[in-house]
Amino acid sequence: MRVDTHIHLYDPRYGDFSWPPVGSPYHRLLDMNAYSQAHGGSVDKAVVIGCSSEPALNQAILETCEPDPRVCAYIAQLDVTDPTLTDHTKTLASYGKYRGFRFANRQGFAADAQQRIAAAGKGGIVEILGDWHDTAKLTGFCAAHPEIIFVVEHFGGYLFSGEPLPSDYRQFLAEMAAIPHVHLKLSGILTLARVTPKPTALTFYQDAFSAAVAAFGVNRCLFGSDWPVLGAPYAVALNITTAFCDNLEPGATAKIMGRNAQLLYQIT
Numbered sequence: 001m002r003v004d005t006h007i008h009l010y011d012p013r014y015g016d017f018s019w020p021p022v023g024s025p026y027h028r029l030l031d032m033n034a035y036s037q038a039h040g041g042s043v044d045k046a047v048v049i050g051c052s053s054e055p056a057l058n059q060a061i062l063e064t065c066e067p068d069p070r071v072c073a074y075i076a077q078l079d080v081t082d083p084t085l086t087d088h089t090k091t092l093a094s095y096g097k098y099r100g101f102r103f104a105n106r107q108g109f110a111a112d113a114q115q116r117i118a119a120a121g122k123g124g125i126v127e128i129l130g131d132w133h134d135t136a137k138l139t140g141f142c143a144a145h146p147e148i149i150f151v152v153e154h155f156g157g158y159l160f161s162g163e164p165l166p167s168d169y170r171q172f173l174a175e176m177a178a179i180p181h182v183h184l185k186l187s188g189i190l191t192l193a194r195v196t197p198k199p200t201a202l203t204f205y206q207d208a209f210s211a212a213v214a215a216f217g218v219n220r221c222l223f224g225s226d227w228p229v230l231g232a233p234y235a236v237a238l239n240i241t242t243a244f245c246d247n248l249e250p251g252a253t254a255k256i257m258g259r260n261a262q263l264l265y266q267i268t
Contacts, residue, residue: 001044003072003261006153006187006224007035008051014060019052030228032070038227038234044258045070047224047265049102049127050077055088062095073265075127076101080117081110089120099265100125102153105134114141121148125264127185132156136172143179149264152176154188154226155208161194165207170215177215183264184216186241186256187224190232198232202243209244218252222260 010020010030020026035046048065050058058076065071076092078085080103092098100121105128107113117126126148128135135156142150156176158169176182189205190198199205213221225237245253261267 001258001262001267002042003045003047003223003258003265003267004039004043004225004227005047005222005261005265006049006185007046007227008229009035009048009061009064010051011060011064014057017052017054017057026228031064032068035227036070039225039238040235042235042238045072045267047071047073047075047099047261049075053077053079055091058088058092062092062098065097066095071097072261072267073097073099075099075125077129078103078120080107080113080120083112083116085116086120093124100127100149102127102129102151105130105138108138108141109134117141118145118148121145123147125149125151127151127153129153130157132158132169132172136175139175139179142176142182146181148181150179150182151185151222151264152182153185153224154192155184155186155212157192158208159192159194160189160199160205160208162199162204165211170211173211173215177217177220182216183220183222183260184212185222185224186212187222188226189240190230190237191226193231198230198236200232200236200240202240205240206244209241213248213252213256218248218255219260221256222264223257 048071062074065074074097078101223241245256
């Protein structure tokens with residue numbers, strides 16, 4: 001089974017929220033039919049990620065996802081500075097496909113935010129969004145909470161520029177990977193590429209892929225596209241990631257492209 005662990009959905013009928021902003025190219029119908037058309041049958045299931053932190057939008061998307069067999073799990077996006085965070089997660093947890101939430105890493109530095117994350121995320125998945133410099137400051141927090149599965153999204157927000165990987169980025173990967181309940185998404189490569197047009201060759205992304213898998217191993221890395229904000233055809237992200245995995249140890253492609261997600265998100 002091939003699983004994309006990072007896509008976003010939206011329907012203008014939900015209402016106007018902070019993302020996608022009115023007038024943006026994403027303020028339109030982005031449903032599972034559009035996603036299926038984009039991947040052209042190359043993916044079996046997807047994990048839908050909340051695109052904005054308003055609880056009403058998360059609930060609306062989750063209600064859409066709940067009956068759709070193409071969606072295997074949902075991760076909400078929530079504001080962890082909100083004192084009612086736990087109330088929101090309890091409401092969302094009444095849906096069978098809810099698995100946890102993600103938060104913007106800088107919010108984790110706010111007063112009492114980490115206490116809320118620990119309470120609301122206990123026993124589930126908490127994903128971390130944002131630049132790796134900030135996520136690095138949460139290493140101690142993640143290590144202190146083995147009751148939570150943490151997932152660092154988008155290579156930790158690494159920006160692909162074609163320059164050599166900084167040594168402190170490699171150190172970030174190593175320190176996060178040393179925490180056994182932290183996983184890494186090999187996602188958003190095209191979104192985070194700071195070259196126009198978006199490079200389509202594995203060589204441009206090779207060093208980051210290699211450093212990530214060297215740190216986390218093939219059992220804690222996950223494929224994700226970041227559809228629909230790739231800025232390139234879906235097949236480009238899929239082919240780049242698959243080409244990298246195919247050069248790893250036997251069985252690595254099956255794990256990174258699907259099996260790890262099945263285990264992590266409890267996909268049957």
